[in-house]
Amino acid sequence: MPTVKLPVITVSLLEAGALPGVSGPSSRGKEIFGVIRDIAYVSFGKYGQYLVTVATLPIIARVLGASGLGLLAIGMSSYFLGSLVVDLGITSFLAARVQESGTREDLVNRTRGTYLAIRAGILGILGLALAVGIAAKAPEHLHMILLGLFVGGFWSMSEDWVLIGQGRFGASTIYQGVARLAYLGLLLLLLPRWPTASMALLCLLASAAVSVALTWWDSWRGFGPPARPREVLTLLRVAAPVVTGRLMVTSYGQGSATVYGSVLDAVSLGLYSAADRLVRAVQSLLDPIGFALLPRMARRGGSERFWPDALRALAACVGAAVIACALLWVAAPTVIVLVFGEEFQGAVDVLRLEALILPATTVTSFVTTAVLPVRQDTVGVLIGAVTGTAVAAIALLLALRTHSLWTLVGGIVAAEFAVAVWYLARMRGLIVRERAAAAAARRK
Incomplete structure (x- = not known):
């Protein structure tokens, strides 16, 4: 199936080695060190929410209990859905296009203005729904669903995608880190006084304001104010398959509690949330590999090294995920009791079953963040999401009759592996197609 190029205006990169043709690290060792450094940056910056969550889970679990944690799980899963609805799920694609070439600041600001208009309009709708x-x-x-949607949407108003596109992972980490630490401080200060799930989300909203302000200050300083929006409908039309696919994936992944809240009681949802939080925290340590490699993969997008490098990186990611899965399986009883307390012992077996998704989610994360965005393959993302949603929907229909937690968790595992198989097949198809095109060009 054909791929679709996003009509994105790219920017002039500000750091040495960020564009093709610009000299980068002279040795393989320096390049590897740079990759590790960027992975660490992205881990704390983009996924620092999980590190903060793990640090505060013992307090949250003991203050709110299983029922309160279940309500918070609904709000946090809605947070991820709201984030995707507002940013359209195209930040990786925007960052990849930023990395491909340099251009004038007026064109950069035109893209910023268009993207801002779209996000502000969607956030306004979410805010109105919350007020009603x-x-x-x-x-x-x-x-909790409405509040989570708004908080996630507000977080996505930041200009962090511009920093990632420039390869400025250090700046992104600083801004995100300040926001995450603010969230941690607010949570520790306010949650014991007002022990509700809503208060935990309000603390996250306050920290989001810090991130949004800092990233906008940075982009305004570098490029000035955004220009008037142009071609809004064009960007919406091309982004539609991406955001649709990402919403489908999130509905049975990070946003699953929003969907499953209709078929599980609060206590069962709390047990599921306890296991899911730990699995997603481990996953958050693996996902940044793709984000850190995105600028490098984009630089090599037109070279013969692209696919060999992509396959080697994918193999390394999967190997790390298998090790993480084994460790989490063995440590499950100790971790559950240590983090959540005796009340959550029922989550041990749930954690062990859900931990099996780590190799599959690692494949999906790497392909969708470091491979398909470089190839601008929006159709591939959508098909993968439809595949996973179809499997998860079958499990949800079964759970409507059984109201069984195991039916849902088994469905999540099956869905994640189905999606991973699709993305591996998609990669192989792209490799075969590009090699055939290259062979045809040489014959001419």
């Missing part, structure tokens, strides 16, 4: 829900005194589950 508060005024109508919506049920607690619905309130």
